[in-house]
Structure formats: structure tokens, C-alpha cells
């Protein structure tokens with residue numbers, strides 16, 4: 001399974017000049033790495049400029065709307081992202097639930113729209129507490145409602161425990177053992193919703209305070225094939241170190 005590191009810049013940085021500098025530093029730092037897929041998800045307004053620089057770094061949106069076009073003020077559609085040459089989109093991020101009350105029903109519509117326009121979906125799943133249960137199960141059931149097992153190949157699941165995200169008050173960093181338990185839980189639900197093969201071949205990465213010190217543990221012992229990186233992705237040297245650590249742990 002191809003390893004994947006995704007940078008989620010969230011609402012950063014504040015200028016296109018800084019965005020370009022950050023992007024160029026990452027592209028330069030990882031230019032010789034061929035065995036790790038690297039995706040940067042900047043704010044929408046920088047996508048167009050960053051797209052024009054040829055690079056091995058792929059681009060993703062941090063959200064998308066489910067209709068292709070129309071009177072939906074402020075929205076950016078999956079189709080618009082696809083037309084720009086964007087390949088990935090993050091959907092269901094916990095910060096959109098927390099600050100914007102995004103429902104899982106809305107996420108489900110977005111996932112369907114993204115998949116129908118051939119975007120690869122980075123679908124975040126995670127609970128507020130350490131309990132692996134109903135909260136994550138419901139996210140998966142409702143988020144994937146109406147999808148076929150063949151759709152799962154274009155999904156990347158992120159085990160994103162909210163309690164481990166760097167900006168969560170009193171956050172505690174997940175251990176590889178906890179990550180393994182989370183990823184196995186996701187596979188168990190996928191097996192129930194689809195079948196064993198779909199569950200076993202699903203791509204799962206981990207998100208929550210990933211840095212260059214802990215990424216190796218997650219990839220080696222956490223049952224995941226990469227990471228979603230928030231805060232640490234805003235430091236290009238640190239982000240490049242994370243990608244390189246994963247590259248060292250992957251057989252080419």
C-alpha cells in the first residue's frame with residue numbers, strides 16, 4: 001500500500017507569498033523521494049498559484065461543496081477543484097464539526113460529489129474521547145451511506161482522535177498502540193459495511209500531533225500507512241523530515 005503524508009495547512013499562512021515559500025521549500029526538500037505520496041492542502045485561494053509550479057507535491061482542498069455550481073455563496077465545488085487539477089480533498093475534519101457544526105449527512109453528500117468527480121477523498125474519523133465506539137461507528141456508517149465497496153479504493157481514512165490534535169486543550173499524544181486500535185476499529189466497521197477484502201485493503205493514515213519524532217512509530221506499529229499533519233506542516237523543515245522518516249520505513 002502506497003504511503004501518504006498529507007499537510008493540512010488549515011487557515012494558514014496569511015499571504016500567497018508565504019504560501020509559495022512554504023510550498024517551494026517542501027517541494028525542494030522532497031524532490032528525490034519517490035516512495036511516499038505527498039499532498040499539500042492549502043487554503044482554497046492559494047491552490048491556483050501553487051498548481052502552476054511543476055512539482056512532485058500533489059494538491060488537495062480542505063473541503064468541497066456537493067453541487068457543481070449555482071447559488072451557493074462562499075462554496076467551492078468538487079467539480080471546481082477537479083477542473084483546477086486538484087487531486088485530493090479532506091472531508092469530515094473535526095474542526096469543521098466543532099466550529100461550523102458540519103453534519104455527517106453533509107459530509108456524506110460531499111464525499112459522493114468528490115468521488116463522482118474523481119477526487120481522492122481524505123475522510124477524517126475520530127472521537128472526542130478515547131472510547132472506540134458509537135461515535136466513530138456512526139461517522140463511518142452515515143459518512144459512507146450509499147457508497148459501494150468499489151468507492152472505498154478512492155478513499156483514504158484518517159484515524160483522527162480529537163483528543164490527540166495539537167490544538168485540543170489538554171491533548172495527549174496517541175501512542176502507536178492506540179493508533180493501531182483505532183485503525184483496527186475502522187477496519188472492523190468497514191468489514192461490516194462492505195466486506196473483508198474491502199476492509200483489509202482500505203488505506204488508513206493517522207492524524208493528531210504528528211511530528212518527525214513520532215511518525216516512525218505510527219507507521220511501523222500503528223497499522224497506518226502515513227499521516228495527516230497539521231501544525232508541523234507549517235514548518236517546511238519539520239514537514240520534510242516527516243516525509244523522509246516515512247520514506248526510510250517503506251520498501252521501494
Ligand code: PEP
Nearest residue numbers: 165166207208209230231
Ligand atoms: C488535525 O487537525 O487533524 C491535525 C492532524 O492537526 P495537528 O497535526 O496539528 O494535531
